[in-house]
Amino acid sequence: MNALHQPLRLPNGLVLPNRIMKAAMSEALADGRHAPDDRLVRLYDRWSRGGYGLLITGNVMVDRTQLGEPGNVVIEDDRDLAALSRWVKSTHDAGVPIWAQLNHPGRQSNPLAIGHTPVAPSAVPLSLPGSPTPRALTGAEIEGIIERFVTAASVCEAAGFDGVQIHGAHGYLVTQFLSPLTNLRDDEWGGDSERRMRFLLEVVRGIRARVSPAFAVSVKLNSADFQRGGFTEDDSREVVSALAREDIDLIEISGGNYESPAMSGSAAASTRAREAYFLDYARTVRQAAGQVPLAVTGGFRSREAMAQAIESGDCDVVGLARPTVTMPDAAAAILSGQLDVLPTRELKYGMRSLVSRFVDVKALDGVLNISWSTDQLHRLGAGLEPDLNRGRLATTLAMLKRNGTASLRPKRGIR
Numbered sequence: 001m002n003a004l005h006q007p008l009r010l011p012n013g014l015v016l017p018n019r020i021m022k023a024a025m026s027e028a029l030a031d032g033r034h035a036p037d038d039r040l041v042r043l044y045d046r047w048s049r050g051g052y053g054l055l056i057t058g059n060v061m062v063d064r065t066q067l068g069e070p071g072n073v074v075i076e077d078d079r080d081l082a083a084l085s086r087w088v089k090s091t092h093d094a095g096v097p098i099w100a101q102l103n104h105p106g107r108q109s110n111p112l113a114i115g116h117t118p119v120a121p122s123a124v125p126l127s128l129p130g131s132p133t134p135r136a137l138t139g140a141e142i143e144g145i146i147e148r149f150v151t152a153a154s155v156c157e158a159a160g161f162d163g164v165q166i167h168g169a170h171g172y173l174v175t176q177f178l179s180p181l182t183n184l185r186d187d188e189w190g191g192d193s194e195r196r197m198r199f200l201l202e203v204v205r206g207i208r209a210r211v212s213p214a215f216a217v218s219v220k221l222n223s224a225d226f227q228r229g230g231f232t233e234d235d236s237r238e239v240v241s242a243l244a245r246e247d248i249d250l251i252e253i254s255g256g257n258y259e260s261p262a263m264s265g266s267a268a269a270s271t272r273a274r275e276a277y278f279l280d281y282a283r284t285v286r287q288a289a290g291q292v293p294l295a296v297t298g299g300f301r302s303r304e305a306m307a308q309a310i311e312s313g314d315c316d317v318v319g320l321a322r323p324t325v326t327m328p329d330a331a332a333a334i335l336s337g338q339l340d341v342l343p344t345r346e347l348k349y350g351m352r353s354l355v356s357r358f359v360d361v362k363a364l365d366g367v368l369n370i371s372w373s374t375d376q377l378h379r380l381g382a383g384l385e386p387d388l389n390r391g392r393l394a395t396t397l398a399m400l401k402r403n404g405t406a407s408l409r410p411k412r413g414i415r
Contacts, residue, residue: 163216
């Protein structure tokens with residue numbers, strides 16, 4: 001328990017009061033103008049009293065014409081500075097630091113949310129039914145997106161956020177640049193591993209040059225995308241080594257994407273049983289990361305596994321996501337010894353032998369569980385308690401109402 005209670009000083013000087021963070025989950029709770037509203041304030045006020053050493057927001061998009069889903073918060077300029085500051089205040093009043101997760105969906109843009117062709121490094125569609133073929137970005141457009149990330153980070157600092165996390169995992173735009181399956185370019189933005197990682201490094205450098213030294217800059221990175229010919233653990237280790245040479249404050253390790261969802265809650269029972277899906281990989285990059293602290297998110301449920309991960313030095317921070325949906329004070333329950341194991345809920349669709357003839361039923365289960373968790377976030381945002389008895393039908397209907405048929409394509413990782 002001492003390991004989990006121990007404060008952590010990050011390279012920028014920010015001190016996390018303990019080693020448990022609330023990892024990012026896409027809340028989809030923005031108002032009609034894509035600004036944070038009272039629902040996000042209520043949700044994060046609840047989490048701020050949950051014992052976490054750090055709170056990371058869900059997807060904050062940098063372009064309102066490229067959304068991962070309806071309800072994304074978007075930061076393009078300072079038009080919503082007051083609303084963003086209220087969001088920050090909901091956690092700072094409890095003394096808890098908060099980082100905004102900045103993202104661009106690339107080819108994973110939700111057609112219902114944007115109404116036009118998405119963009120990507122190359123014109124490679126998702127290998128999922130109904131996915132449109134994206135338009136390949138021009139060099140000028142790539143530079144423009146980098147500037148969008150930088151502007152969003154600058155606005156976050158002005159609003160009072162303690163830092164930002166660049167989303168470089170789960171198949172979003174940064175990941176699309178990193179993967180040889182989705183980046184087929186032969187210019188300065190692709191062609192070999194060094195050029196494929198250039199987009200991420202330019203985003204990091206641009207943000208660091210614009211914000212103050214005390215403002216945290218971090219990256220969420222895949223250990224691998226678990227696809228043949230895709231982004232491998234060796235590729236990932238190379239990116240970690242490059243990031244360690246930049247001025248960043250934390251690397252969070254996750255894995256998978258929506259074609260191979262290692263992060264969506266549909267992991268095999270044997271994987272769930274051993275907890276910490278990506279801890280083995282984190283152990284292999286400890287030296288490459290140098291002085292940059294590592295966080296691992298995905299599968300942690302027991303106090304014993306969390307404490308062991310910190311005590312062994314395999315990681316510096318434990319990330320929790322899905323358990324925080326049904327138990328907003330999950331960190332406090334672990335740190336106080338109230339619980340040894342955090343409860344989670346796993347739903348599965350019925351008629352599995354029939355459904356599996358037409359679609360990947362495990363992937364559908366992943367979508368179902370993500371949507372069930374989103375429903376709980378919306379309840380918390382409304383000031384209600386989680387509904388642990390919410391079933392498959394109600395969850396599916398709510399999912400279709402929010403996202404239409406596009407919701408049948410997985411969009412958000414929750415662990």
